Structures are given as C-alpha cells and as structure tokens.
Amino acid sequence: MTESQDKYPTKADWDALNILIGKANQGAPEAIRELQQFLDERPQIWNKIGDVAKISESAWITLIANGDCMLKESLKKKLTVLKDEILDGSTHIFDQMLAEVIQSTWLELHYLLRVDADATNRTAGQSTLMMKRLESAQRRHTSAIKQYCQIKKLLPGDNRQPDISIFQPRQDSA
Structure with missing residues (x-):
C-alpha cells in the first residue's frame, strides 16, 4: 500500500467519491468497478464504513x-x-x-x-x-x-474463564 493509500481521502477526493457513489447507487457498472477498485486500495475506509x-x-x-x-x-x-x-x-x-x-x-x-x-x-x-x-x-x-x-x-490462554460474578456465595454467620 502506498503512502497516499494509508491516508483518508481529502475533501476534494470525498466530493469526487460522492459523485461516483451516486452513479454506482444508480447501477452504473463502470462506477461500481471504480468504487470497488477505490475500496480495494483503501481497506481502512471499507473497514470503518462497513463496521x-x-x-x-x-x-x-x-x-x-x-x-x-x-x-x-x-x-x-x-x-x-x-x-x-x-x-x-x-x-x-x-x-x-x-x-x-x-x-x-x-x-x-x-x-x-x-x-x-x-x-x-x-x-x-x-x-x-x-x-x-x-x-x-x-x-x-x-x-x-x-x-x-x-x-x-x-479458547487457549491463561485467562480462559471469564471473571463474571453474578451471584456471590452466601456467607453464613454462625
């Protein structure tokens, strides 16, 4: 991934992207391909938006x-x-x-x-x-x-059992 792909798009990039998204939402095949390529190159965006x-x-x-x-x-x-x-x-x-x-x-x-x-x-x-x-x-x-x-x-690991205490044992006072 290049340095430019690590960064989020600029305001101008978002403006152009919103136009592309609009065309893709209308079903334009070329716009969908461009959008897919854009997202393939920027997983940080689809990872955040698709959460x-x-x-x-x-x-x-x-x-x-x-x-x-x-x-x-x-x-x-x-x-x-x-x-x-x-x-x-x-x-x-x-x-x-x-x-x-x-x-x-x-x-x-x-x-x-x-x-x-x-x-x-x-x-x-x-x-x-x-x-x-x-x-x-x-x-x-x-x-x-x-x-x-x-x-x-x-799961493997040292702390396998969750530490959840819903009920505390009753302490009998004698």
Missing part, C-alpha cells in the same frame, strides 16, 4: 439519547469501558464479535426497559407486545453472555 457493529451501536445510542448530547457522549464512554472490561485485553476475533453483541443487546434491553417504564396510554395489546419485546431482548442478552463464557472456556 456493522458500530452502525448498530450508533443507531441504539442515537435512539436512546434522543438528541441529548450529554447522554450520547456518556453512553459512548460507558460502552468503551464495558467493552474493555469484557475483552480484558483479548484481541481474538470471537471475543471481539461477542463483546459487540453483548454491547448491542445491553443497549437494546435498557432502551426497552426505559420505554416500558412509561406505560401511560398503553393498551393491553401494546403492553403484551412490550413484554414480549423485553423478554426477547433479555434472552438475546443472556444468550450473548453465555456464548461469551463458552468461547472463553474453549
């Missing part, structure tokens, strides 16, 4: 924050800490993928809990649907955590 986990995360954050910039930025920081804690320094692709799923399901679950907290003007049918959505989100979140724990047991 579906980040797109999902951003969509959930935008939905939850509802225009509140303080909440939006706080959620980003909270997710960074959460991901760092889940990964515990691991760079394995399965850890990365499952950490992203855990983050996404965590956002979904807590968004739905927030929406469910305001049950005013909700019909019985809407309440039933909300309960089903909440239960489904909880199952997805729990399943993601279980999958993560299973992967950690299977």
Whole structure:
C-alpha cells in the first residue's frame, strides 16, 4: 500500500467519491468497478464504513439519547469501558464479535426497559407486545453472555474463564 493509500481521502477526493457513489447507487457498472477498485486500495475506509457493529451501536445510542448530547457522549464512554472490561485485553476475533453483541443487546434491553417504564396510554395489546419485546431482548442478552463464557472456556490462554460474578456465595454467620 502506498503512502497516499494509508491516508483518508481529502475533501476534494470525498466530493469526487460522492459523485461516483451516486452513479454506482444508480447501477452504473463502470462506477461500481471504480468504487470497488477505490475500496480495494483503501481497506481502512471499507473497514470503518462497513463496521456493522458500530452502525448498530450508533443507531441504539442515537435512539436512546434522543438528541441529548450529554447522554450520547456518556453512553459512548460507558460502552468503551464495558467493552474493555469484557475483552480484558483479548484481541481474538470471537471475543471481539461477542463483546459487540453483548454491547448491542445491553443497549437494546435498557432502551426497552426505559420505554416500558412509561406505560401511560398503553393498551393491553401494546403492553403484551412490550413484554414480549423485553423478554426477547433479555434472552438475546443472556444468550450473548453465555456464548461469551463458552468461547472463553474453549479458547487457549491463561485467562480462559471469564471473571463474571453474578451471584456471590452466601456467607453464613454462625
């Protein structure tokens, strides 16, 4: 990769690229080939733009924050800490993928809990649907955590077992 390919496109490059994208979106075969070549030469761009986990995360954050910039930025920081804690320094692709799923399901679950907290003007049918959505989100979140724990047991390394303490042993006082 050349030095120019390591750098992101300039404003002029983006302007030209947006015209090319427009033509490609309209189905122009030559524009599609040019776009593919452009992306082949700049994996840092398709890697960032094509990060579906980040797109999902951003969509959930935008939905939850509802225009509140303080909440939006706080959620980003909270997710960074959460991901760092889940990964515990691991760079394995399965850890990365499952950490992203855990983050996404965590956002979904807590968004739905927030929406469910305001049950005013909700019909019985809407309440039933909300309960089903909440239960489904909880199952997805729990399943993601279980999958993560299973992967950690299977992967090689010193710290194979995740340090997750959901329940603390009961201390009997005698």
